[in-house]
Amino acid sequence: MGKEGNEWVVTRTGRAPSNIAVIKYWGKRDEKLILPINSSISVTLDPAHLSATTTVSASPAFESDRLWLNGKEVSMEGVRYKNCLREMRARATDMVDERTGVTIRKQDWANVHVHIASENNFPTAAGLASSAAGFACLVFTLAQLFGVKETYEGELSAIARLGSGSACRSLYGGFVKWNMGQDVDGKDSIATQLAEHTHWDDLVIIIAVVSSQQKETSSTAGMQESVRTSPLLHFRAQEVVPQRIKQMEEAVKTCDFEEFAKLTCADSNQFHATCLDTSPPIFYLNDTSRRLIGLVERWNRFAGKPQVAYTFDAGPNAVMFARDQEVAVLLLQRLLFQFPPLPDLELSSYVVGDQSVLKSAQLDSQQDLQTIPVPAEMAGAVMPLRTPGELGYIICTRPGQGAYVLDADNVGLLDPISGLPLQLHQ
Amino acid sequence: MGKEGNEWVVTRTGRAPSNIAVIKYWGKRDEKLILPINSSISVTLDPAHLSATTTVSASPAFESDRLWLNGKEVSMEGVRYKNCLREMRARATDMVDERTGVTIRKQDWANVHVHIASENNFPTAAGLASSAAGFACLVFTLAQLFGVKETYEGELSAIARLGSGSACRSLYGGFVKWNMGQDVDGKDSIATQLAEHTHWDDLVIIIAVVSSQQKETSSTAGMQESVRTSPLLHFRAQEVVPQRIKQMEEAVKTCDFEEFAKLTCADSNQFHATCLDTSPPIFYLNDTSRRLIGLVERWNRFAGKPQVAYTFDAGPNAVMFARDQEVAVLLLQRLLFQFPPLPDLELSSYVVGDQSVLKSAQLDSQQDLQTIPVPAEMAGAVMPLRTPGELGYIICTRPGQGAYVLDADNVGLLDPISGLPLQLHQ
Known part of the structure; x- marks a missing residue:
């Protein structure tokens, strides 16, 4: 590693929109892999109004993986979090962090814990697909942190799907189709973009x-x-x-x-x-x-x-x-x-x-x-x-764009030095 | 005819229960004949609490067919009333009225108009299948007046069906099945009793x-x-x-x-x-x-x-x-x-x-x-x-019995002499 000891913290922040299905997903054929019984189509909502923002940090100083949702720490023991994190770690690559100058090699990621903080810009309780935005954002932002490259199109969406089925549709902007797929392992149960939000911009x-x-x-x-x-x-x-x-x-x-x-x-x-x-x-x-x-x-x-x-x-x-x-x-x-x-x-x-x-x-x-x-x-x-x-x-x-990277120095939810939440909410 | 001129009025009164479907009827394959897209099963409700009572009178003095529902005169021009009345008239037989001593012969019925008065013992507006009880009662009571004998089992139910689909089930007590039938003319789309109400008497x-x-x-x-x-x-x-x-x-x-x-x-x-x-x-x-x-x-x-x-x-x-x-x-x-x-x-x-x-x-x-x-x-x-x-x-x-005859002298809704409603309701 580029720096000695446990001193470094690397951080990434991303934002992912909520989405609303216009052809609905209801029913799984595989509960563990979250494979649906039919395909669905959604419209991505403008992240300015309905999105999750997530900051992920990694540091050898972290003693465990930790998660804060809307300022409140919650357990990461849930199988959905674990599945997403495991799949993303497995795809980590060598990564150089420009801000800190740290280089983390592929094989080191397995020993580094992460801190995750996520917030919605809309009330979670309102029933507006907060989990879709949340899991899409988690997977998208971890991909930035771990330097993950998709080995096939839609691979990230298949991992977001493991967190929450409809999350796979929140990676893309505009009009998105979640193909139910046929593979037993769910590899082809992925989201693809039908059209950018700019394609139909008077809605x-x-x-x-x-x-x-x-x-x-x-x-x-x-x-x-x-x-x-x-x-x-x-x-x-x-x-x-x-x-x-x-x-x-x-x-x-x-x-x-x-x-x-x-x-x-x-x-x-x-x-x-x-x-x-x-x-x-x-x-x-x-x-x-x-x-x-x-x-x-x-x-x-x-x-x-x-x-x-x-x-x-x-x-x-x-x-x-x-x-x-x-x-x-x-x-x-x-x-x-x-x-x-x-x-x-x-x-x-x-x-x-x-x-x-x-x-x-x-x-x-x-x-x-x-x-x-x-x-x-x-x-x-x-x-x-x-x-x-x-x-x-x-x-x-309005219909909006898909997940994107934010400048963590300005809008990050974790302190770039300590890796702990910057704001504690009620 | 047994008496001269226009002096006679013959009268019959009947009661028919409401019914509630437990396997539902929804959808017709023939709008005119009221033929359903599936069979249905109902429970007949105790006529003491949910029923229609109908008095029908016939007299050569009547100038037209007239109908009073809950004391208010309504038009008989509706195709459903017309169909029921036409089918019942066509099945009229020679009839001797014991009270008046009048004999009416089969061929005379075509020239005699009827007065019909019907009341529910529950609020019509309550949405409790008042039309089922009403049409079942109309057909049942006209059968008494016209001396109609069924030429096949369920014939009366097929005629009640022309008034309101679910009316066919209200002729019988207890548990009733309306067979959707297959005939184009609807002759086999009739109700049959599955069991008397006494068969399952703790419900x-x-x-x-x-x-x-x-x-x-x-x-x-x-x-x-x-x-x-x-x-x-x-x-x-x-x-x-x-x-x-x-x-x-x-x-x-x-x-x-x-x-x-x-x-x-x-x-x-x-x-x-x-x-x-x-x-x-x-x-x-x-x-x-x-x-x-x-x-x-x-x-x-x-x-x-x-x-x-x-x-x-x-x-x-x-x-x-x-x-x-x-x-x-x-x-x-x-x-x-x-x-x-x-x-x-x-x-x-x-x-x-x-x-x-x-x-x-x-x-x-x-x-x-x-x-x-x-x-x-x-x-x-x-x-x-x-x-x-x-x-x-x-x-x-509770589950109750099917349609039955009432003593018109005691509970009739039409004056046995004038053939006009005995009580005018609001």
Whole structure:
């Protein structure tokens, strides 16, 4: 090694986005290797608004592998962490650290422990695929630290998959396909990019985060139960999804919003249908989710063609795609009309993320909400419940880029000298 | 005719129960003939608590066919009424009326109009299959009036089916199967009795009627949309239901509650799953329905085997089967614990129908509700929401007999002299 003793600490920081599936992954054919029963397609969310940032440090001074999530130390004994770390260590190469001048040789990595600190820029509890961003970021950043080169395309995504299935899709930006693969060892169960986020750059994503979140069935336990008990799930995986994957690939390729919306809504609903077909049934959608679906469906029908698509993961929050900025403004107006914030909340704390939609809507404060007209499709209809605070908040974002390296000196989460967390959170 | 001129009126009154499907009917292969895409099995509800009563009168003095539902005159122009009446008229025979001494000959019926009055003994708006009881009762009572003899077994059920699919199952008591049939003319799409209600006489049925009923998709429109758009529905009809029909027939035959409960819950959930798989999705279950399902599933899991089965038709109300009176008492306690009535409501107005369960539970007034212990399965769990009035009311009933004749002089709804409604309701 380049320096004597235990003095050196090398550090890397990376960021990986969250992603939202538009053709859903639900059900594993191999629990250990996390191999799915069908392929899936996702849209990567702009890491500026929904991402994990992870700093990894290595030092011979470290006595064990340690992990801090959002400032709180958690055990690394979980098999998913262990699997990712083992696979990454096995691929470590000779590495020269420019900052410290340290050279670590391939065979030395096995004896060096790592410290890992990871944070999300969105609430973990909000049910917004934090584990996907987290594991993608872990694998991506360890690859920087260990100098890992992929020996086949998608190798890193296959390792991220060992942490959390959908994490494999978070390495890439834009529109991503997770091929279910066929190999027993999972080598071909990898993510590939269908298109960059710039390929379809007028899409706007608005996420409605529902306030009262009941305790939910974890997606890991839920999909196990579905595989075991739902007759409909197997039909879906074998007969319905393969066709939808092809159709969605084509819709993405041609930026065909109508087809994209139709497939996205239908596939979200079918995923939740298989949850309901599980014994005992799993419910992720609640009455607020139903009202959000009603809002979009009513509007789309009234407009004569889809303006907005919705999709729900294993929770009640709606992720909505507006076909362009103009429609996004109309969608945000409708959301604020039907789901007003609590009276004491600043509008800018209720609508977070990309502020351009709020600006385009010329909404600066809660008083401005009074100026929102009754949506045309509601004219003459029974006015829906409008309970302030039914939504916790609304996130505006867009399709975004995949995982990338950050300058650890500026935004690292671990002290570059001690390798311990820089900030301790509650 | 036996009397001269227009002076005579002949009258018959009948009663037909509601029924609840435990293997669900959802989807028609022929809209006009109301032929289903799969067979179904139902339990007939005790007509003392959930039934339609219908009086039909015929007189040469009547100028047209007229119909009063719950005291309000409605048009008979609907194709469903017309079809039932046409088919029944075509099967009329020579008939001697004992009360009036009138003889009407087969060929005369074509020139005699009918008056029909029908009432439910439960709220029509409650979404408790009022059309099934109503059409079964109409056909059954017209058969009495017209002296119709079935030329093949189930012929009357095939005619009731033309009014409302599930009406065919309401002619018989106990456990009833509606065979989907194969004939193009629907002649073999008939109901047959699997077992009398006395065959399995310890079952208790408790219905939780949910208060806030949103405007729902009618089942006629809903199943059309599902047939058109849900890929899962066709798989269900072709691959899942046939097996479940066999299993349910066996469970009924052997009074196997465990199997009955498993199939009933799974099939209700699968039916609602196909509604969710419809584009746009159809929601009949709401958050209260989910809480009712949660109550039962939690208890069944805790008990180690099913104590209660639940099923939901095209609405949010739960129909629950308790394995016996003892379990029914425990179920009612649990319902009253988690879903207390509004403070000003008499307990006997909140729990209606068969009062024996309430009596066995030794609950006389709302004060007694304080004595209900926390259910064992709730110990240590997060206490669920307990909002008074979340349920409108609770009906206790049992499996019951099929359609039967009433003495029109005592309970008829039409004046035997004028043939006009005896009571006008709001």
